[in-house]
Structures are given as C-alpha cells and as structure tokens.
Amino acid sequence: MQIFTCPFCGPREETEFHFAAEAGKHRPEPAEEVSDADWADYLYLNDAPKGAAREVWVHATCGEFFVMTRDTVTREITDVTALPGRDG
Amino acid sequence: MSGWRLPSDGGIDRDRPLGFTFDGQPLSGFEGDTLASALLASGPRILGRSFKYHRPRGLWGMGGEEPNAILDVTGPEGVTPNVRATQMRLRDGMALASVNAAPDAARDRFGIMDLAHRFLPAGFYYKTFMAMGWMRWEPMIRRMAGLGRVDPGHHPAADAVPMNARCDLLVIGAGPAGLAAARAAAGQGRAVWLVDEAGAVGGSLRWRGGQIDGGDWRAFASETVTAVEAAGGRVMTDTTLWGAFDHGLFAAWQRREGQPDRHWRIRAANVVLAAGAIERPLWFANNDLPGVMSAEAALHYLRLYGAVAGRNIVLATGNDASYPVAAALAEAGARVTLADARADGPAAPEGVELLRGARLTKAKGRREVGGAVVDGGHVDADTVLVSGGYTPSVHLWCQAGGKLDWNAGADALVPRPGTCGMAVAGAANGGFGLQRALEEGHRAGTGTGPAPRAATTGDWGLVPMRPDPTLKGRQWLDPQNDVTLKDVKLAAQEGYRSVEHLKRYTTLGMATDQGRSANFAGLAAMSAITGLSIPETGTTTYRPPFTPVPLKTIAGLRRGELFNPVKRLALEPLHRNQGARFREYGGWLRPSVYGDGEESTLAQAEAKAARETVGLYDASPLGKIEVIGPGAAELLDFCGYIRMSTLKTGRARYGFMLSETGIVHDDGVMFRLAEDRFIVSASSSHVASVRMILEEARQDRFDPRRSFIHDVTANWVTITLTGPRAGDLAHAAGLPDQMLALPHMGVAEGLWNGHPVRVARVSFTGDLSYEISVPARHGTALHARLEAARAAHKGRWIGLESVMILRAEKGFILVGKDTDGLTMPHDLGWGGPREKRKDEYFGRRSLFTPEACRHDRRQLVGLVTDGPDPLPVGAHLVARDGPRRSLGFVTSSYVSPTLKRPIALALLEAGGSRMGEALTAFQLGATRSVQVTPACAFDPEGGRLNG
Numbered sequence A: 001m002q003i004f005t006c007p008f009c010g011p012r013e014e015t016e017f018h019f020a021a022e023a024g025k026h027r028p029e030p031a032e033e034v035s036d037a038d039w040a041d042y043l044y045l046n047d048a049p050k051g052a053a054r055e056v057w058v059h060a061t062c063g064e065f066f067v068m069t070r071d072t073v074t075r076e077i078t079d080v081t082a083l084p085g086r087d088g
Numbered sequence B: 001m002s003g004w005r006l007p008s009d010g011g012i013d014r015d016r017p018l019g020f021t022f023d024g025q026p027l028s029g030f031e032g033d034t035l036a037s038a039l040l041a042s043g044p045r046i047l048g049r050s051f052k053y054h055r056p057r058g059l060w061g062m063g064g065e066e067p068n069a070i071l072d073v074t075g076p077e078g079v080t081p082n083v084r085a086t087q088m089r090l091r092d093g094m095a096l097a098s099v100n101a102a103p104d105a106a107r108d109r110f111g112i113m114d115l116a117h118r119f120l121p122a123g124f125y126y127k128t129f130m131a132m133g134w135m136r137w138e139p140m141i142r143r144m145a146g147l148g149r150v151d152p153g154h155h156p157a158a159d160a161v162p163m164n165a166r167c168d169l170l171v172i173g174a175g176p177a178g179l180a181a182a183r184a185a186a187g188q189g190r191a192v193w194l195v196d197e198a199g200a201v202g203g204s205l206r207w208r209g210g211q212i213d214g215g216d217w218r219a220f221a222s223e224t225v226t227a228v229e230a231a232g233g234r235v236m237t238d239t240t241l242w243g244a245f246d247h248g249l250f251a252a253w254q255r256r257e258g259q260p261d262r263h264w265r266i267r268a269a270n271v272v273l274a275a276g277a278i279e280r281p282l283w284f285a286n287n288d289l290p291g292v293m294s295a296e297a298a299l300h301y302l303r304l305y306g307a308v309a310g311r312n313i314v315l316a317t318g319n320d321a322s323y324p325v326a327a328a329l330a331e332a333g334a335r336v337t338l339a340d341a342r343a344d345g346p347a348a349p350e351g352v353e354l355l356r357g358a359r360l361t362k363a364k365g366r367r368e369v370g371g372a373v374v375d376g377g378h379v380d381a382d383t384v385l386v387s388g389g390y391t392p393s394v395h396l397w398c399q400a401g402g403k404l405d406w407n408a409g410a411d412a413l414v415p416r417p418g419t420c421g422m423a424v425a426g427a428a429n430g431g432f433g434l435q436r437a438l439e440e441g442h443r444a445g446t447g448t449g450p451a452p453r454a455a456t457t458g459d460w461g462l463v464p465m466r467p468d469p470t471l472k473g474r475q476w477l478d479p480q481n482d483v484t485l486k487d488v489k490l491a492a493q494e495g496y497r498s499v500e501h502l503k504r505y506t507t508l509g510m511a512t513d514q515g516r517s518a519n520f521a522g523l524a525a526m527s528a529i530t531g532l533s534i535p536e537t538g539t540t541t542y543r544p545p546f547t548p549v550p551l552k553t554i555a556g557l558r559r560g561e562l563f564n565p566v567k568r569l570a571l572e573p574l575h576r577n578q579g580a581r582f583r584e585y586g587g588w589l590r591p592s593v594y595g596d597g598e599e600s601t602l603a604q605a606e607a608k609a610a611r612e613t614v615g616l617y618d619a620s621p622l623g624k625i626e627v628i629g630p631g632a633a634e635l636l637d638f639c640g641y642i643r644m645s646t647l648k649t650g651r652a653r654y655g656f657m658l659s660e661t662g663i664v665h666d667d668g669v670m671f672r673l674a675e676d677r678f679i680v681s682a683s684s685s686h687v688a689s690v691r692m693i694l695e696e697a698r699q700d701r702f703d704p705r706r707s708f709i710h711d712v713t714a715n716w717v718t719i720t721l722t723g724p725r726a727g728d729l730a731h732a733a734g735l736p737d738q739m740l741a742l743p744h745m746g747v748a749e750g751l752w753n754g755h756p757v758r759v760a761r762v763s764f765t766g767d768l769s770y771e772i773s774v775p776a777r778h779g780t781a782l783h784a785r786l787e788a789a790r791a792a793h794k795g796r797w798i799g800l801e802s803v804m805i806l807r808a809e810k811g812f813i814l815v816g817k818d819t820d821g822l823t824m825p826h827d828l829g830w831g832g833p834r835e836k837r838k839d840e841y842f843g844r845r846s847l848f849t850p851e852a853c854r855h856d857r858r859q860l861v862g863l864v865t866d867g868p869d870p871l872p873v874g875a876h877l878v879a880r881d882g883p884r885r886s887l888g889f890v891t892s893s894y895v896s897p898t899l900k901r902p903i904a905l906a907l908l909e910a911g912g913s914r915m916g917e918a919l920t921a922f923q924l925g926a927t928r929s930v931q932v933t934p935a936c937a938f939d940p941e942g943g944r945l946n947g
C-alpha cells in the first residue's frame, strides 16, 4: 500500500488515487487534422516504463490532478507537482 | 502413543486440567497447553492424513511451519477449520477433528491411496484427468483432496477491528536479537513496536534458556519490555506480522484472549527483522512417519509444557544445536541415541549414547515409528528427532523486495545487505548463536556502546545435510503436499528445472505451510540432480501472507451493510412511513414501490396514476454538480457533446457527456442559473465520474482559476411531481406563482416560506413535471406541504419501478442500460452536434473513426410484440429469414399500463432504417415476433409536457 502525496491534501493512501494519464502526452487537435492512427495512439498506446515514470494522477477524494514522478520498480516517489503540467 | 508428561516443570498450570476430545476420543491437558503440546503429552500420534496419499501424519514442529498437525476445532464460537495445532491454546471442552481423513485419522479409508503411489507421480492428476475430461472427475478428486471442512452454518461475527498505527521502529520477532534491538532503540527514546507470533517474548530463549548481562534472560526480557513501554512503544505477543507491503506498510494479525482479533496496519519508519530460523528436517526412507519430529520442537515442548516426545529416542543431526536437546531429554528420563553425521563434534552429553559419523537411512514402522536404521543396523526407537540445520525466516525481507545471498558458513540463503530497507539480525540473518544474535540486534537497533553479553557464545557448528538421490525408499520433501524426492527427479527429467516450474509441477511448497520445512529440501534436491549450486538454482517468490490469516480478520468490519454501504435518502423514514419498499439503484437505497402486494402490480398502478393524475417521487439522488465562474460555459462546452454556452439564463438543456473514445458516458439536463453558474444533473450513479471529467479539463486544459466545480448532490432534497395534475398540486402546496408559470425547460430559484427553493420544469416521464429542490434540512417541510395537498389532487407516491416504465414509454434512455460500451450519441438519434460543431470537444475525434461512421452501427429503437407479456431483457434480435446472427438485443422491457401492451427498447444494427421491419426475438431457445418502431411509444408529439 503506497503513500502518494496530493499537492492539495498531503500524504494519503494509494486507494484514494487513480491514474489519469501519461504526463507529456499531447491531445492531438483539431480533430479534422488528426489521423485515425494518431488518435488511436493517443487513446490507447501508453508507455509502460520499467523504472522512471511521469504520470498524471488524481486524488479522487479532493479532485486534484497532479503530475507524479515515480519509479515503477522501487515504488519510490520523487516528485509531485500540481497541474498544469501534463505538457511540461 | 509414546509422548508423555513430566510430573513437574513446564509453563503449564497443573492445578487446572482441561478436558478435550480428538476424533471423539476423550483426552486431557492443562491450562497453558497448546493443542499440539496437549496431544503430544497425552494423545494419539496420528493427527491427520496427508493430502494426496492419505499417509498417516503426526506432529512435526512448534509454530507456523507445522505441515501435518492441522485440525478442525469446535469451540464455543463454532468450528474453525484448518487450525495449526501448534498455534492455538487449549480450552476446556474443545473438540478437535483430524482433516482429510474419513472416518478419522487412525482409520482412514482412503489410506489405500498410498498403495497406489507408484501410479500417482507428480503431474498425475493433471495429465490423466485433463485428458479424460476434468469436469467429470473434479468432484471426486475434490472430495478426496483438501483439508478441513467449512461449517456452512457458521457465521463468525464481523468483529475484527481494523487498526492503523505508526511507529519509529518495528521489531519483528522478540527473540534475543529482537529484544536487543528494541532495547537499544527504546534507550534512545524511540517509539518501538516489538511484535512476536508466540504468546510470550523470548523466542528460542524460552526453551534454550541463557544468561544475559550476568542474569537470567527473563530479567533482560522484562527490562526490555519496560524500557519499550516507557519510551512510548508497544510490545505485542500472539501477533503475526503476515505481510510487508509498499512504503513501509506491514499487516499484523493480533489474537486476543477472550476478545475479537485485531488487524493492524502499521507504518514503520524503520524495521528490524529478527524473525529467527526454522529447523530443517532430514531425508531418509519413511521420514514422514508419525513420531519423526523436529529436535528443536522436542526441546520446546519439553521446556514449555513438560511434554516429552518419546521414551526411546534416536536424534539424528549434523549440528551442535542438537546436543542440548539430547542432554535435556536424557535428563528428563528418555533413552537417547544421538546420531551425528560428523566424525568430530562436541563431547557426548551426559546420559546420551553418541554415534559419530552416523547416518540415519530409514525410519521403521507402519503407522508410527517403531525403530530406525542407523549405519545399516537396527536401533530400537519409538521416536526419531531430526535436525537438518536451520533455514532463516527471510519471508518478510523478500516480500519487501530484498534479495538473498548464499552463506556457506550458515549453510543457508541469507538477506543480501542493501537490497531492502530493513535491518536484519540474529538467526534470520544466519547469525546463529546467542551472542551473535544479541550483537546483531543491538546494532540493528542502532545501539551504541557494547552489546548485551551472553554467558556462552552458543557457537553452532554444522555440516550441510542434503537429500540423497541414491538412497532407497520414499523420502518426503514436502509432507503437507506429499512431494517426494522421486517427484523432484521426475520434474528434472521432464525439464521442469527452474524452481518456479518445479514448484508448480510438483506442488512443492504450495501447501498452507508455504514450504517452511520443504522449500530448502526441494532446492537442495534439484541442485544435487542438476549439478547446479543452490544459489544458481534460486528460490521461489515469497508472497504474503506469511501464515494463513482468517479472512474474517482481513475483512474486518466490511461485511453485510458495511461491505459496500448504500447512500440513504434524507427522507427515507418518511417514505418508510408511507409503506415504501426499498431497493438499491446505482448505489442509492430508493423506494421501488409503495404499499403491500406484488411489486410489478404496484408499479403498474403507480405508473397509471402518474399518467392520470399526479405521481410524486424522491429524485434527490439526481446529480447536482455546480460549475461556477467566468470559465464555466467554456468548460462545459468542451466537456459536453451539446453546447451549453448558448443556453439562456433560467433555461435547461438536455445533453450528453462522452468519454474521449466517443462513447456515451452520461446524459442529463444542465441548468443555467446565471451567466456564470450552471448545474449539471448527472445521473445518480455517474456523479463522481462526471465530476472527474470536468475536473480534469478544468485543471489540465483551462485556467483553473476561472471556474469551480462543486458537487452538492447530497445537500439538496428533490421531489418531482409528474402528471397532468402536477401543476394543480404544486399550486395547492403553495409554490410561488413565478415558479408555477415556468415554461417547459425553465428553471428558477427563489424563496419559499423563507428558505431557498429551486424549481425546474424538466420531465423524465413526458408529462408535465415540476422538479422541486430544497436544502436537505428543509426536506421534511417540503414533504409535509406536498403531503397536505396530495390527497385532494389524487396524488400518489411512486417508486423507481414505475418511473422506469414512464421513461421507457417515452423512449428516454438510461445510460449503461439502454447503451453499452459501443454506443455513440448519433446511435441514439443525436447526430446534430457531430455534424455541426466545429469547435473541439471531449470525444470529438472518436466520432469520426471508420468504426463510428459505419452504417450498420447498433442504434436505439423501440419494439412492439404480440401477446401480453413483456420481452425478456437481453433477448437477441435475429432476422426472420436468413442467417441466425444477432442483430442486437433488448435493453429495457415493460408492460405499459397506459398503452395496455408490452413496450421495449433495443439496440439494433442499422435500427434507424428498419422501422416497421419484422424480426424475431430469441432468448434461451424461445422466440417471439417483434416489429421495429421508434423508441418513443407514448405521446410522440409531446403534447402532454404542458399538462
């Protein structure tokens, strides 16, 4: 049971959080100019990094979305930053 | 029967005898006994039958490693199945029953399985019965296998309270190393939690004894407990640390005398693992016979319970630690032959016959030990004690991600420093011997200065003991799962050489003891067969739980109503007074119908009344998400399928929220109360997810300072009036004129009798409707006002069942019922925004994929059918002629009391272009004819919306 730190609430148990998105993943727009393949990539293809990962998570109880930098192997969390930051 | 009780000594209370039964046989023990010690001292040796061959099995160990002595225990609270006899205290009147035996352990009728062992090698059941049709044989195999029986009538109380705690230092194991660590840390003022699975602190000191810092170990232990408690820490015995989880979380199961168990979740800043080590067995022919026991366990029972394992004992060993055991048993009066595999070793203890360089190759006896073969010669014996060395208890270390190294000196895999955040001390670290345990513990507890001193160092010399593949006879490696050395050979032959494969192929180490006494042997045997070293052979993965933990303890209070609590209406008591029957709808407990009688009949009557006069229903669970601020309209435009920025103040508009994949996620009405203030009426079961879609866009796409999102669903009570006389009833109840005069899709806020009220003319039924919302604290007053006027206008409270009929008559959908994971808005007849909107919105691009543009997408339609009965929901629609392929399915189906016929909604391939087409509805072999119609079956012109 990991402990994540919500930028708004502070440290809480992982059951209160949901993964939201990969950080740095741009929503391709406008729709008219996005190919089917690019849109499918955006929707369905995510990296599954072993090791360092930057992800957007949401603290479901307060609704805060934030970028979390963590290690998927050691489970170490090195940084949490409030949005906007997905493009950062 | 060879165990016996010393006339004095041991930690039991001889003035308090306890009566119990084992397989119906009356026996007795004493207060302070465990089931195991009482059985050892007084009882039968055959305590159970093995899992596969139904071999007789007896007591082996003294704790969670026990593979054989597993019992169903009947006490005052009912039957507890699969209790390790080593871990439960004896109570007066307990009835113990052996498991996997019929009628009992001594006379098991499946004992014949053992004769068939030649035909039951590893993988036998899998290979044979998969080929012969597993389903046919499974019930028979299940009857013969397995352990205890669950009493279906036994419902233990949901009383194990979950507890959360933090500490500076968690010390796992209160033996010499754990005590030293706790003492050192407590001395520095740290809050230490010292946890031990046994009923008292001391670990092996309790039976091996020892002098520490010039006094008896008990003084050292009690000073430590005092120091820990004085520093704000805690000492917990009878507590099993059963799992290590991420970020320093540990789970502990605490057993409490006469009180419910507790389940602890402990967050520890630092951890010392001092879990000790477990004695290994030895491998010789018939090494599973009752009467073959761990030497360490024999000393444990002798010292703590005055229970002696036998009268005529052979003790086979390869290490020094067995010498004090032999000495103590001889002193107690047993005849002891000590067979040491080493040619050199300590001097013979007094009264013990020592055979040097001696090898035990066989235990004799059919049902229990009757002799032994040592160096080819017969030795008289009723008991064989063995010690094959010690395996450090590294389970929690490995669960926490730690790695292991081979330590030849300890002849064991030990924690590799730096691979896990814990400190390890004592036998768990391969640090055998009292002085070393104290020193390692002291260091692990960050003690400064000299460590506590033991009077004797307790050096443990040993020679590695291994299974011998050339030895004749069946040698058991895993007694609980009946895995022999031959099975490992077979696995190796068939190519299952990795330990993970070996484990799954032979089931070695997969029993409830998790191979505590077996895994090392399997590893050593595989290494002997393959010629690879033990570190090269590797270990299997360690996973929680460390020992089986009752599910009731883990479940805690989360059972019954607390398992998944429903949301309750503020007005629930008032509805109950009016005879409402309640059911769960989307997580809310809501009235299904009012009154006595058949639910479907009542629902018909309620739906009819609502069409003829006026129905009242509690719509409070309807979502109310306020979106406020200068950026609100822009945010809703992006998140919704239908634009809301063009909505005028005081008006409502129906809309959809899609997922980014274009699938309809929710539908509902949005209100604009002011230029910068909207309310999103999400469906009651989608409020949380709709709020998240809004929040993500607000924070990630827009300037989060320009809008705020506030879910106020629970703050309001909403009662909806629907039917031709809804306006009359609202008027009679005194609703302000300006609200009565609202047009369809109008909304207004105001004061009513001095408190806020919001009225919306939106309709989920197709009839004139007033949705009246007041702050929850004024809900009772609203109810009373409506109630006072209700009878005069023939109003009737209606439940959700009739509301479902009313909305289905109109073809109004429920997302998730009339839509599925493929439904897009244009499948529901809402293609407009898809064609016209040029701005970006959530899910937009997905509405233009080749899949979304297909002409044979499943679309919402209505169905009429012949006969008086409604169609079954889920029935598949197939062409009347042509191939029997599902074209879609029925999603909602009711009988309409107003139309006096069945109505149905369905998702149908190219449904929009099939109006009037005749199809067949197919369900479980039965067919009905249906005709495709528009979804709306009642008042398609909408004339009734204005009463």
Ligand SMILES: [Zn+2]
Pocket (backbone or CB within 6 Å): A006, A007, A008, A009, A010, A059, A061, A062, A063, A064
């Ligand atoms: Zn938060």
